Amino acid sequence: MIVGTTREDPSAEPRVAITPETAKKLAGLGATVRIETGAGSASGFLDKDYEAAGATIARSASEALSDADAVLKVRRPSGEELAQMKKGALVIAIMDPYGQEEAVRQMAQAGVDAFAMELMPRITRAQVMDVLSSQANLAGYRAVVDAAAEYGRAFPMMMTAAGTVPAARIFIMGAGVAGLQAVATARRLGAVVTATDVRPAAKEQVESLGAKFIAVEDEEFKHAETAGGYAKEMSDAYKAKQAELVASHIAKQDIVVTTALIPGRPAPRLVSSAMVASMRPGSVIIDLAVERGGNVEGAKFDETVVTENGVKIVGHANMPGRLAASSSALYARNLFAFVETLVDKAAKSLAVKWDDELVKATLLTRDGAIVHPHFKPKAAATTGEA
Numbered sequence: 001m002i003v004g005t006t007r008e009d010p011s012a013e014p015r016v017a018i019t020p021e022t023a024k025k026l027a028g029l030g031a032t033v034r035i036e037t038g039a040g041s042a043s044g045f046l047d048k049d050y051e052a053a054g055a056t057i058a059r060s061a062s063e064a065l066s067d068a069d070a071v072l073k074v075r076r077p078s079g080e081e082l083a084q085m086k087k088g089a090l091v092i093a094i095m096d097p098y099g100q101e102e103a104v105r106q107m108a109q110a111g112v113d114a115f116a117m118e119l120m121p122r123i124t125r126a127q128v129m130d131v132l133s134s135q136a137n138l139a140g141y142r143a144v145v146d147a148a149a150e151y152g153r154a155f156p157m158m159m160t161a162a163g164t165v166p167a168a169r170i171f172i173m174g175a176g177v178a179g180l181q182a183v184a185t186a187r188r189l190g191a192v193v194t195a196t197d198v199r200p201a202a203k204e205q206v207e208s209l210g211a212k213f214i215a216v217e218d219e220e221f222k223h224a225e226t227a228g229g230y231a232k233e234m235s236d237a238y239k240a241k242q243a244e245l246v247a248s249h250i251a252k253q254d255i256v257v258t259t260a261l262i263p264g265r266p267a268p269r270l271v272s273s274a275m276v277a278s279m280r281p282g283s284v285i286i287d288l289a290v291e292r293g294g295n296v297e298g299a300k301f302d303e304t305v306v307t308e309n310g311v312k313i314v315g316h317a318n319m320p321g322r323l324a325a326s327s328s329a330l331y332a333r334n335l336f337a338f339v340e341t342l343v344d345k346a347a348k349s350l351a352v353k354w355d356d357e358l359v360k361a362t363l364l365t366r367d368g369a370i371v372h373p374h375f376k377p378k379a380a381a382t383t384g385e386a
Contacts, residue, residue, distance in 0.1 A: 001029075001030055001031045001032065001069050001070070001343070001348060001349050001350055002031065002032045002033075002034060002067055002068045002069050002070075003018075003026050003031040003032070003033050003034070003068060003069065003070045003071075003072065003339070004033070004034040004035070004036075004058070004064040004065055004068035004070075004071055004072075005017045005018045005034075005035055005036065005039055005064065005071065005072045005073065006036040006039060006061040006064050006065060006071075006073070006081065007036050007037075007038050007039040007061070008039075008042075008073070008074050008075060009075070009078075010042065012075075012317070012318065013074055013075055013318065013321060014042035014043060014321045014324040015042075015043055015074045015320065015321055015324050015327055015328045015331060016039050016040040016042070016043045016045060016074065016324075016328045016332070017072040017073050017074050017093070017328075017331065017332060017335055018033065018035060018039075018040075018050075018055075018072055018332055018335070019040065019043070019045055019328055019329055019332040020040075020045055020049040020050050020052065020053040020055070021053070021329065021332065021333075022332040022333060022335070022336040023035065023050055023053040023054065023055040024053040024054055025336050026336065026339065027053070027054040027055070029339075029340065029343050029345065029348065030343070030345075030348025030349070031070075031343075031348075032056065033050075033053075033054065033055040033056065034055065034056050034057075034058045034063070034064045034068065035047070035050045035055050035056070035057055035058065035064065036057075036058050036060065036061050036063070036064040037057050037058065037059055037060075039064075040328070042324055043324040043325050043328040044324070044325045045325075045328070061081060061084060062084045065081060065084040065085050066084055066085075066086065067086060068085065068086070068089055069089060069090065069350055070089065070090040070091075070092065070339065070342075070350060071085060071089055071090070071091045071092070071112075072092050072093070072332075072335050072339070073091065073092070073093035073094075074093060074094060074328075074331065075093060075094060075096070076093055076094070076095045076096055076097075076100075076103060076107075077091060077093065077107070079106055082106060082107060082110040082112065083110070085110060085112055087110070087111030087112070088111060088112070088113065089112050089113070090112070090113045090115065090342065090350065090352070091107065091112045091113065091114045091115065092114075092115045092117060092335060092338065092339070093114075093115075093116070093117065094116070094117050094118050094131060095107075095114060095115075095116035095117075095118070095119075095364060096116075096118070097116055097119075097364060097372075097374075097375050098263070098264040098265075099264075101375075101377075104364055104365065104370055104375050105370065107364065107365045108364075108365040108368055108369055108370045109368065111367070111368050112365065113352075113363065113365065113366045113367075114363070114364040114365045115338075115359075115362045115363055115364065116362050116364050116372075117129070117131045117334065117335070117338070117362065118131060118132055118263075119361055119362045119372075120132075120338070120358065120361065120362055121357065121358065121361045123357075125358075126358055128333070128334065128337040129334050129335075129337045129338045129358070130334065131331055131334045131335075132177070133177045134327075134330035134331060134333075134334055135320040135327055135330070135331060136176065136177040136178035136181070136259075136320075137177050137178065137181045137330075138181075138319075138320050138323045138326055138327050138330070139178045139181075139259075139288055139319035139320050140177065140178035140179060140180065140181030140182040140185065140257075140259065140288070141181050141182070141185050141323075142319050142320075142322050142323050143178070143182050143257045143259075143286045143288055143319060144170070144182050144185040144186045144189065144257065144286075145185070146286055146314060146316065146322075147170070147255045147257060147284050147286050147314075148189060150284045150304070150312050150314060151168065151254065151255060151282070151283075151284050152282050153165070153168060153254070153282070154168070155167065155168045155186070155189040155190050155191045156168075156189065156190025156191070157190065167190060167191055167192045168190075168191045168192070168254045168255060169191065169192045169194075169252060169253045169254045169255070170186045170191045170192070170193050170194070170253065170254065170255040170256075170257065171193075171194050171195070171196070171214070171249060171250060171253040171255070171256045171257070172186070172193065172194070172195040172196075172211070172256075172257050172259070173195070173196055173197075173246070173256065173257065173258040173259065173260060173270050173271070173295065174196075174197055174258060174259035174260040174261075174270075174295075175195050175196070175197035175199070175202035175205060175206050175259075176197070176202075176259060176261075178259040178288055179195060179197065179202075179257070179259040180205055180206070180209065182257050182259065183195050183206060183209045183211045184209050186211075186255075187209060187210050187211065191255075193209075193210070193211035193212070194211055194212045194213070194214050194249065194253075195211050195212075195213060195214065196213065196214045196215050196242075196246065197213075197215065198215070198221065198234055198238075198242075200217075200221060200222055203215070203217075214245065214246070214249055215242065215245070216238065216241045216242050216245055218238070218241070220234065220235060220237075220238045221238070233262060233265070233268075243272075246270070246271075246275070247272075247274070247275050247278070250271065250275045250278060250279060251275070251278035251279065253279065253283065254280075254282075254283050254284070255283065255284045255285070255286070256271065256279075256283075256284075256285045256286070256296075257285075257286045257288065258270055258271060258285070258286070258287050258288060258289060258294075258295035258296055259288045259289065259295075260289060260295050261288075261289050261292055264374075266292055266293040267289035267290075267292040267293045267294055267295050268295060269294075269295060269296075269297060270295040270296070271285065271295060271296040271297060272297050273297045273298055276296070276297065276298060276307055276309075276311050276313065277307070277308075277309055277311075279309070279311045280309075280310075281309055281310030281311070282310060282311075283310075283311045283312070284311070284312045284314065285299075285311065285312065285313045285314065286314045286316075287299040287313065287314065287315050288319055290302075290315035290316070290317070291317060291318070294315060296313055296315075298313055299313050299315040300313075300315050301315055301317060302315060302316065302317035303315055338358065338362075341353075341356065341358060342359075354366075
């Protein structure tokens with residue numbers, strides 16, 4: 001059983017899918033682990049670290065991939081990488097399949113069995129495999145750290161002989177994993193924190209962290225969460241009421257962090273240009289949804305925009321990648337936990353249980369076909385064919 005990984009595109013992704021820690025664990029399952037040279041260097045993991053953990057260093061991506069039974073990646077493999085893999089290889093990564101029909105089709109045509117880790121169901125046994133949560137946690141933390149770096153004032157209230165420095169006021173929009181970590185981090189730094197979310201359960205979570213919850217709490221709000229724990233798309237009427245409340249609140253804030261994402265859809269627009277204009281000069285907005293179009297009007301992908309009134313709108317790409325060592329460590333553990341369920345430990349070989357709920361939820365392609373019901377071509381999905 002050979003498990004391999006390659007260096008990600010260095011211009012877009014510093015994370016790595018296998019760390020020395022998980023390389024050692026994979027070897028313990030009976031795997032021969034092959035790491036392309038330099039694959040972990042951007043995350044602080046050197047080739048010698050992998051060799052010490054029992055992995056083999058491959059001189060090229062082709063060498064790492066050509067006879068691998070399982071390939072672990074951070075991002076979806078490129079066409080060039082797919083061409084170097086053998087048919088039937090398991091490919092496990094964050095696949096970003098929504099709206100990427102051609103990319104999913106390429107994986108099917110390559111004959112690989114592709115698994116999308118972000119489709120992992122949110123059930124108890126899969127918590128340790130939840131890449132969305134592990135990466136969002138770090139993104140929320142980093143968002144507040146970046147905000148502190150951009151903001152020209154202190155976060156905590158400071159009483160000095162020269163006078164009092166007021167505490168920064170921070171508003172977190174979206175209280176999922178990233179938002180709650182942002183709340184906790186901002187509170188630890190001494191800021192006055194408020195937060196909002198359309199899910200009723202978020203109110204108690206926000207208040208438990210010492211922040212104040214801001215929302216229009218009407219009947220629609222009480223039923224605004226899916227069975228899977230995600231936020232539902234709200235009606236235009238609710239959005240209007242919430243926008244009015246948020247607009248008056250944002251005008252009083254020093255920092256805003258937006259985290260709202262809906263799986264498979266563009267990021268909802270939460271902050272208008274008028275709201276941005278209402279903030280005082282030197283205020284900072286961190287948009288964690290910029291890779292999906294952004295929550296903030298005027299946000300630009302991987303850029304920091306300074307508005308006419310002196311507000312900074314920060315749209316960093318790949319926020320988890322800004323903490324590459326930590327995010328790689330967590331992501332690699334997520335992957336290992338999933339791979340462990342695909343291995344026959346007695347035989348020390350891959351033995352995928354195709355009827356397992358985790359497999360069915362994440363499997364995109366198999367035997368040359370797109371098999372996930374959400375991503376099958378429409379004609380095939382209608383007829384029930386692959």
